[in-house]
Amino acid sequence: MSIEKATFGAGCFWGVETRFGELSGVIDTAVGYEGGDLEHPTYKEVCTDRTGHAEVVEVTFDPSRLPYETLLDTFFAMHDPTQVNRQGPDWGSQYRSVIFTHNDEQFAQARAKIAELNASGSYRKPIATQVVPATTFWKAEEYHQRYLEKRGMVSCHI
Numbered sequence: 001m002s003i004e005k006a007t008f009g010a011g012c013f014w015g016v017e018t019r020f021g022e023l024s025g026v027i028d029t030a031v032g033y034e035g036g037d038l039e040h041p042t043y044k045e046v047c048t049d050r051t052g053h054a055e056v057v058e059v060t061f062d063p064s065r066l067p068y069e070t071l072l073d074t075f076f077a078m079h080d081p082t083q084v085n086r087q088g089p090d091w092g093s094q095y096r097s098v099i100f101t102h103n104d105e106q107f108a109q110a111r112a113k114i115a116e117l118n119a120s121g122s123y124r125k126p127i128a129t130q131v132v133p134a135t136t137f138w139k140a141e142e143y144h145q146r147y148l149e150k151r152g153m154v155s156c157h158i
Contacts, residue, residue: 003060006061007056007137010087011090012055020057023070027060031058032137032140035053035056039138047094049146056100065091076113081129
């Protein structure tokens with residue numbers, strides 16, 4: 001079995017983690033922060049909108065069972081990728097739509113998916129999702145991991 005990582009920011013990470021965790025071929029998920037300047041950021045620091053981090057979900061998956069393109073389709077279906085720095089009631093750069101890619105193939109597939117969606121006319125505005133190479137993933141505090149599952153909830157506002 002081969003294993004890869006994929007990292008996505010689509011607003012509040014609790015519902016995003018739950019949605020990805022439901023996919024067959026996902027081995028593990030973890031919520032955390034990526035893309036900012038501060039080392040070992042805390043939730044409180046990220047919520048100030050001054051660290052540059054996005055709330056993200058790091059997905060560990062088996063690409064022989066779950067193609068990266070399926071992860072992309074799931075990502076774009078679960079949020080509004082035309083929103084800049086907000087999703088639903090949440091606003092700030094930590095809630096931006098972003099794909100952190102772990103290799104050149106992921107980068108190319110993500111850019112191609114955005115071009116395809118923009119050309120399809122599926123959205124009234126252009127896709128605002130950033131596609132950038134992965135940086136350091138800082139795992140969020142333990143109480144955020146599997147947050148909805150621990151509370152017997154199946155979803156939040158996404």
